[in-house]
Amino acid sequence: MLRQLFKNxxxxxxxxxxxxxxxxxxxxxxxxxxxxxxNDILNKFAGPSWQYPLGTDHLGRCVFxxxxxxxxxxLFLSLLTMLxxxxxxxxxxxxAGYFRGVVDEIIMRVVDVMLSFPSQxxxxxxxxxxxxxxxxxxxxxxxxxxxxxxxxxxxxTIKYTGMNFVLFxxxxxxxxxxxLTRHMLPCIAAELAVLASLxxxxxxxxxxxxxxxGLGVQAPVPEWGAMLNEAKNVMVSNPEQMIAPGVAVxxxxxxxxxxxxxxxxxxxxxxxxx
Amino acid sequence: xxxxxxxxSDVRVSFLKEHQKRLFGRERQQVLRGxxxxxxxxxxxxxxxxxxxGKSTLGRxxxxxxxxxxxxxxxxxxxxxxxxxxxxxxxxxxxxxxFQDYTSSVNPRFRVEHAIGESxxxxxxxxxxxxxxxxxxxxxxxxxxLPASCASRYPHxxxxxxxxxxxxxxxxxxxxxxxxxxxxxSSLDAxxxxxxxxxxxxxxARRGLSYIxxxxxxxxxxxxCDRALxxxxxxxxxxxxxxxxxxxxxxPYARRLLDAVMGIGVQPGDLRRERADLLPAGDGDVxxxxx
Ligand SMILES: Nc1ncnc2c1ncn2[C@@H]1O[C@H](COP(=O)(O)OP(=O)(O)OP(=O)(O)O)[C@@H](O)[C@H]1O
Ligand SMILES: [Mg+2]
Numbered sequence: 001m002l003r004q005l006f007k008n009x010x011x012x013x014x015x016x017x018x019x020x021x022x023x024x025x026x027x028x029x030x031x032x033x034x035x036x037x038x039n040d041i042l043n044k045f046a047g048p049s050w051q052y053p054l055g056t057d058h059l060g061r062c063v064f065x066x067x068x069x070x071x072x073x074x075l076f077l078s079l080l081t082m083l084x085x086x087x088x089x090x091x092x093x094x095x096a097g098y099f100r101g102v103v104d105e106i107i108m109r110v111v112d113v114m115l116s117f118p119s120q121x122x123x124x125x126x127x128x129x130x131x132x133x134x135x136x137x138x139x140x141x142x143x144x145x146x147x148x149x150x151x152x153x154x155x156x157t158i159k160y161t162g163m164n165f166v167l168f169x170x171x172x173x174x175x176x177x178x179x180l181t182r183h184m185l186p187c188i189a190a191e192l193a194v195l196a197s198l199x200x201x202x203x204x205x206x207x208x209x210x211x212x213x214g215l216g217v218q219a220p221v222p223e224w225g226a227m228l229n230e231a232k233n234v235m236v237s238n239p240e241q242m243i244a245p246g247v248a249v250x251x252x253x254x255x256x257x258x259x260x261x262x263x264x265x266x267x268x269x270x271x272x273x274x
Numbered sequence: 275x276x277x278x279x280x281x282x283s284d285v286r287v288s289f290l291k292e293h294q295k296r297l298f299g300r301e302r303q304q305v306l307r308g309x310x311x312x313x314x315x316x317x318x319x320x321x322x323x324x325x326x327x328g329k330s331t332l333g334r335x336x337x338x339x340x341x342x343x344x345x346x347x348x349x350x351x352x353x354x355x356x357x358x359x360x361x362x363x364x365x366x367x368x369x370x371x372x373f374q375d376y377t378s379s380v381n382p383r384f385r386v387e388h389a390i391g392e393s394x395x396x397x398x399x400x401x402x403x404x405x406x407x408x409x410x411x412x413x414x415x416x417x418x419x420l421p422a423s424c425a426s427r428y429p430h431x432x433x434x435x436x437x438x439x440x441x442x443x444x445x446x447x448x449x450x451x452x453x454x455x456x457x458x459x460s461s462l463d464a465x466x467x468x469x470x471x472x473x474x475x476x477x478x479a480r481r482g483l484s485y486i487x488x489x490x491x492x493x494x495x496x497x498x499c500d501r502a503l504x505x506x507x508x509x510x511x512x513x514x515x516x517x518x519x520x521x522x523x524x525x526p527y528a529r530r531l532l533d534a535v536m537g538i539g540v541q542p543g544d545l546r547r548e549r550a551d552l553l554p555a556g557d558g559d560v561x562x563x564x565x
Contacts, residue, residue, distance in 0.1 A: 171371050
């Protein structure tokens with residue numbers, strides 16, 4: 001399956017973008033030419049130069065360095081959000097779909113309640129309740145998002161539980177754990193992968209949005225959304241300030257979405273071979 | 275006298291109806307209404323019935339996938355749905371299944387070797403000994419007449435007949451006493467059907483298997499089975515112990531089925547001849563059944 005993925009140029013490109021970004025984020029302290037916090041007020045809004053590859057912002061801080069350091073909260077926190085969401089969603093969804101009965105009823109009623117709230121509002125409410133902190137944003141995102149996954153995975157699980165190969169597996173006496181991990185999860189993974197990579201894009205946007213609104217990552221810490229927010233203040237006089245973080249967010253979200261499509265193709269053995 | 279290999283006594287199953295007349299109604303639809311049968315060692319029992327008569331449901335009960343509301347299934351004298359200690363112990367794999375729809379009966383993500391390996395793994399767990407999977411898979415493939423090169427293929431890379439053979443290999447991998455074939459050949463074309471049935475007969479001779487052959491195709495039953503049961507609306511309506519007497523069935527439903535097949539003349543020659551000398555007596559009967 002993975003071999004299929006590596007043959008697809010689009011998938012390679014997307015993974016390349018994501019990996020490269022992640023690598024830059026990890027290596028930020030070494031890759032960045034300047035200290036992201038050091039301001040040089042005389043040099044504010046400077047254009048690109050050898051010292052400041054992407055120029056400086058309104059406090060004279062190196063935009064390029066801030067971009068590199070900004071990868072960390074943007075990319076890693078969104079991945080963390082997705083891991084939490086998927087983990088919780090898969091456990092709940094599979095439990096509901098495979099065991100049915102009371103377990104199903106309880107989980108699905110909770111899911112119904114969760115789904116009846118508009119997600120952005122809930123995140124804002126949770127952040128307001130727990131205090132402005134990026135950790136609360138992550139917790140709130142997981143809290144609001146897992147229900148979507150639980151419902152989707154439950155449907156898929158029910159679909160596959162009735163399939164003959166699962167029935168056969170049960171009839172020869174394979175354990176629940178074996179059936180769940182070897183039959184169910186790989187089958188569900190295909191459907192999950194698409195949703196998950198699309199939602200990684202959503203999580204990136206979400207964290208950036210909340211930082212833009214001043215609810216996520218706090219002021220001096222570099223983050224793309226927060227940088228956009230700062231750039232917004234000088235939108236009329238220095239519009240070029242918005243280019244770097246804006247383009248970066250678009251590229252990353254786009255890569256996630258496209259990778260989702262490629263993953264779906266690769267995980268389905270039938271479409272892949274045509 | 276030895277006990278029969280498989281005994282089904284008065285099994286009843288019903289499902290909640292999809293369309294209830296009243297709000298919160300709990301009307302149930304009876305699918306099996308007291309089915310009893312016995313299968314002897316080395317025997318091949320045909321179960322014939324029209325669509326929706328509950329054949330596959332009976333199959334699911336026999337395979338241990340659907341606990342019946344009442345009644346019991348004994349395989350090798352062990353109650354399949356029993357809760358006692360004696361029932362839980364002993365070999366679990368008295369019976370194994372080949373399903374109607376071969377396209378969904380092998381996980382599309384499993385290579386053939388893994389699909390068969392799954393049965394071998396279940397066998398390992400049960401008997402607590404290690405099986406050389408690679409060798410055993412090759413042996414099983416050879417037994418069902420497939421080249422060993424199939425082992426690394428995916429299900430969608432095989433033809434229907436080949437895939438059904440894989441399902442058979444997978445079913446006999448657990449060393450069962452009985453194999454339940456739920457319309458195992460119905461979705462194959464005529465010549466492949468014959469091939470698969472010949473294969474099954476050969477396996478039966480070699481391994482002393484018993485078969486329960488669920489189908490709606492009378493021709494296959496006459497070709498393949500020793501005994502036949504006619505199934506209608508969840509009941510056994512007629513039992514034929516000797517296939518030569520097949521044309522003497524009396525139950526109106528069974529008659530109609532038989533007649534439909536013979537009418538278009540796909541029956542093996544001997545049956546058609548029997549029909550000819552039955553005609554004067556049987557005619558009124560048939561008309562009565564059809565109206
Ligand atoms: N899980 C279920 N829930 C509700 N009703 C069911 C269920 N499974 C089967 N039935 C009903 O039970 C009846 C018998 O179904 P079954 O699958 O046993 O038929 P069959 O004899 O195998 O038919 P066919 O020859 O088409 O395979 C049908 O009327 C069907 O609607
Ligand atoms: Mg059926």
